[in-house]
Amino acid sequence: MVTNSTIETLLNRRSIRKFVAEPFDDDTVATLETVAQHAASSQYLNDWSAVRVKDPALKRRMSEIGRQPYIAEAPLLYVFVADEHRNAIIAESKGVPTDSDTYGLAGSYRFSQAQNDAVLALHAMETAAYSLGLGCVILGSLLNDVPGLIEALHLPQYTYPVLGLAIGKPDQAPALKPRMPRELQFFDDVYPSDDDATESIKERIGAFDVSVHEYYDLRNTDRPVDAFSDQIASIAAQRMDATHQVIPNATSQGFRLDR
Numbered sequence: 001m002v003t004n005s006t007i008e009t010l011l012n013r014r015s016i017r018k019f020v021a022e023p024f025d026d027d028t029v030a031t032l033e034t035v036a037q038h039a040a041s042s043q044y045l046n047d048w049s050a051v052r053v054k055d056p057a058l059k060r061r062m063s064e065i066g067r068q069p070y071i072a073e074a075p076l077l078y079v080f081v082a083d084e085h086r087n088a089i090i091a092e093s094k095g096v097p098t099d100s101d102t103y104g105l106a107g108s109y110r111f112s113q114a115q116n117d118a119v120l121a122l123h124a125m126e127t128a129a130y131s132l133g134l135g136c137v138i139l140g141s142l143l144n145d146v147p148g149l150i151e152a153l154h155l156p157q158y159t160y161p162v163l164g165l166a167i168g169k170p171d172q173a174p175a176l177k178p179r180m181p182r183e184l185q186f187f188d189d190v191y192p193s194d195d196d197a198t199e200s201i202k203e204r205i206g207a208f209d210v211s212v213h214e215y216y217d218l219r220n221t222d223r224p225v226d227a228f229s230d231q232i233a234s235i236a237a238q239r240m241d242a243t244h245q246v247i248p249n250a251t252s253q254g255f256r257l258d259r
């Protein structure tokens with residue numbers, strides 16, 4: 001492989017869930033936030049925002065929603081939000097009614113592209129943080145209770161929470177988590193879904209299972225993590241509860257996912 005410092009940073013990225021209790025200086029915060037703003041944005045709509053969660057009581061609430069104690073200890077904590085609220089204000093100020101059937105910013109396409117924008121911004125911030133010697137963990141667990149999160153952060157109509165990002169100086173050095181063979185994730189021209197391809201997944205996943213099972217997660221140091229296929233089977237067998245469900249939650253935020 002060819003390498004440089006950016007590639008080294010990306011290849012050494014691993015989630016960090018324990019941080020040194022040190023506040024951030026303003027310059028670092030400004031740098032991380034400006035980098036996030038420079039990510040690409042679909043149709044240049046800039047349709048994402050991020051809430052800095054600073055109040056310790058609110059951090060504890062985030063940690064309760066996510067059911068992960070380390071969320072409350074994060075020196076810098078963001079919740080990235082798909083945001084068509086600001087654009088609705090701008091559109092209305094230009095005479096575009098948001099209650100019309102042809103209103104374009106609340107439909108399913110913008111909802112999904114705004115989520116993409118938010119993820120790209122978060123990822124830019126994450127990479128910049130690692131390049132500065134910091135560590136991060138992305139927090140999907142905040143979506144355990146979408147209505148609770150919306151209420152806690154006062155998220156208005158036409159916004160929807162996407163992911164949290166906790167950042168700090170690492171106070172742990174976890175091992176790199178293995179990734180599956182590249183051939184299972186990259187294909188030439190078309191997605192291979194014939195019988196041979198199905199058999200190949202089943203055969204090749206065995207060796208990957210072994211390497212994943214050799215990995216020790218610092219969250220449970222007394223035992224190796226389950227084999228990859230066991231992790232998939234266990235998640236596949238779990239039904240998500242209603243607080244996770246996108247359609248009712250997005251509808252109460254004003255989005256029209258049927259459009």
Ligand SMILES: Cc1cc2nc3c(=O)[nH]c(=O)nc-3n(C[C@H](O)[C@H](O)[C@H](O)COP(=O)(O)O)c2cc1C
Pocket residue numbers: 013014015016017066068137138139140141142163176177
């Ligand atoms: C969309 C997304 C949501 C995630 N949510 C959580 C989370 O809520 N809590 C957590 O501890 N890690 C979370 N992670 C981190 C993953 O568990 C982690 O990236 C994965 O196990 C691979 O490990 P690595 O990041 O150390 O390579 C999330 C990652 C992504 C991409």
